[in-house]
Amino acid sequence: MIQNEDPVIANSLWSATANPTPDCPELRATVEVDVAIIGAGFTGLSAALYLAKLGQRVVVLEAYTPGWGASGRNGGQVNPGLIENPEHAIAKFGPQMGQRMIKMSGDAAKLVFDLIAQHEIQCDARPVGWLRAAHNPAGLRNLEQKARQWEAHGAIMQRLNATEIAQLMGSEAYIGGFLDPRGGNIHPLNYALGLADAALAAGAQIYGQSEVQTVTQDGDVHLLTTARGSLCARKVLVCTNGYTGDLIPGLRQTVVPIRSVQVATAPLSDNLRATILPGLHAPTDTRRLLSYFRTDAAGRFIMGARGAYTPGATRARLAHARAASAQLFPQLADVKWEYEWGGYIAATADHYPHLHDLGNGIVAGLGYNGRGVALATAMGKVLADWASGMPSRDLVFPVSALRKMPFHSLHRLGVEATVARYKLMDNMGL
Numbered sequence: 001m002i003q004n005e006d007p008v009i010a011n012s013l014w015s016a017t018a019n020p021t022p023d024c025p026e027l028r029a030t031v032e033v034d035v036a037i038i039g040a041g042f043t044g045l046s047a048a049l050y051l052a053k054l055g056q057r058v059v060v061l062e063a064y065t066p067g068w069g070a071s072g073r074n075g076g077q078v079n080p081g082l083i084e085n086p087e088h089a090i091a092k093f094g095p096q097m098g099q100r101m102i103k104m105s106g107d108a109a110k111l112v113f114d115l116i117a118q119h120e121i122q123c124d125a126r127p128v129g130w131l132r133a134a135h136n137p138a139g140l141r142n143l144e145q146k147a148r149q150w151e152a153h154g155a156i157m158q159r160l161n162a163t164e165i166a167q168l169m170g171s172e173a174y175i176g177g178f179l180d181p182r183g184g185n186i187h188p189l190n191y192a193l194g195l196a197d198a199a200l201a202a203g204a205q206i207y208g209q210s211e212v213q214t215v216t217q218d219g220d221v222h223l224l225t226t227a228r229g230s231l232c233a234r235k236v237l238v239c240t241n242g243y244t245g246d247l248i249p250g251l252r253q254t255v256v257p258i259r260s261v262q263v264a265t266a267p268l269s270d271n272l273r274a275t276i277l278p279g280l281h282a283p284t285d286t287r288r289l290l291s292y293f294r295t296d297a298a299g300r301f302i303m304g305a306r307g308a309y310t311p312g313a314t315r316a317r318l319a320h321a322r323a324a325s326a327q328l329f330p331q332l333a334d335v336k337w338e339y340e341w342g343g344y345i346a347a348t349a350d351h352y353p354h355l356h357d358l359g360n361g362i363v364a365g366l367g368y369n370g371r372g373v374a375l376a377t378a379m380g381k382v383l384a385d386w387a388s389g390m391p392s393r394d395l396v397f398p399v400s401a402l403r404k405m406p407f408h409s410l411h412r413l414g415v416e417a418t419v420a421r422y423k424l425m426d427n428m429g430l
């Protein structure tokens with residue numbers, strides 16, 4: 001169970017199968033460091049690891065435990081790239097920065113698997129590629145365009161016809177697609193815990209149960225306070241993504257928190273297991289309300305879905321995810337479902353992650369739009385570069401001004417309306 005969480009989304013498979021959590025005591029003193037990091041998800045832990053390796057004195061303050069947020073709850077898909085295609089990034093950010101972002105995001109999955117190998121993180125890493133499946137001809141055209149654009153930037157994509165994708169899926173629901181060999185999948189919470197172990201081993205300190213309550217400036221240092229301690233730091237990295245509160249004025253309003261949920265079966269019999277995703281892939285499809293699914297190391301089937309904000313509506317979405325699984329794989333109709341859980345992703349208006357310089361030595365990296373396993377790890381490295389003195393113009397991701405979303409207070413209505421519209425369009429085959 002995820003501690004300190006709403007019961008409707010707390011019964012997590014990843015928590016039930018987690019490696020031991022490193023000892024991260026509550027902050028109960030006044031500590032002075034070079035860099036303070038708020039939030040121990042992939043972003044904060046990756047930044048802490050890189051900074052500690054560079055010899056910086058770095059402390060991570062986490063409200064609960066490492067990986068408590070989305071990082072410990074997600075689908076574990078290690079997906080390279082940005083949501084938007086490479087040409088879009090170049091048109092929006094210019095050839096030089098666009099190219100850097102394409103490289104940074106394209107290499108992000110490799111970065112994850114390299115970190116796992118380098119630090120011997122036990123997280124069931126499967127670098128088997130990312131399977132992208134088209135549910136209709138428009139979806140296939142969309143994937144073809146994506147594949148061509150990535151190929152123009154050196155990626156190698158393996159096209160799959162209907163027969164080939166059916167073999168890899170164990171389902172005939174898709175008409176084609178491609179395999180992006182850069183991706184794969186992992187046990188996300190164990191990856192987060194492994195990053196925490198690696199950061200601690202490199203010399204970082206991580207305090208759990210230490211929610212940052214205030215950040216104030218005193219000369220050229222920042223004072224961060226928690227319930228029982230405080231931290232003085234010259235630089236502060238805010239890594240709170242979908243759990244961003246009002247600590248830094250205006251930051252919460254730059255992203256929309258969206259609940260995402262997952263359901264998992266009991267371990268499937270060997271016979272059943274052999275019929276579903278035999279190559280251990282974690283596919284995503286081209287529906288607007290994207291389906292993503294996979295198995296875990298024990299052969300449980302896991303299906304992801306868009307969540308809702310109220311317990312009743314969330315339960316309905318969890319039930320829908322189970323029904324959708326049996327539609328896709330009829331052999332799952334009578335299996336036992338054991339887990340259901342979820343968490344918050346952070347969506348941005350332009351679908352790109354944001355790196356905000358909040359002035360006076362505070363930077364925030366957030367807004368992965370549900371694509372943060374690889375990207376947040378890569379963003380942590382960018383934040384570490386910034387905190388160790390790299391000028392903004394040399395970073396591989398653009399620094400942008402903080403811009404509040406208009407009508408942010410109405411975001412729940414907006415998200416639900418978009419979900420309803422997408423569902424309708426998917427049902428109509430558009």
Ligand SMILES: Cc1cc2nc3c(=O)[nH]c(=O)nc-3n(C[C@H](O)[C@H](O)[C@H](O)COP(=O)(O)OP(=O)(O)OC[C@H]3O[C@@H](n4cnc5c(N)ncnc54)[C@H](O)[C@@H]3O)c2cc1C
Nearest residue numbers: 039041042043063069070071074075077212241371372373
């Ligand atoms: C159900 C689900 C499925 C997903 N599936 C995928 C997937 O398959 N592939 C993929 O690439 N992405 C996926 N994502 C998205 C991915 O998990 C996130 O983009 C990524 O984990 C973000 O990492 P992060 O470190 O920025 O934030 P988080 O992991 O959310 O961490 C933020 C942390 O900040 C802490 N915090 C907040 N405020 C404070 C404070 N004041 N003081 C101290 N600590 C604070 C929180 O407790 C939290 O632990 C999914 C997300 C969800 C919820």
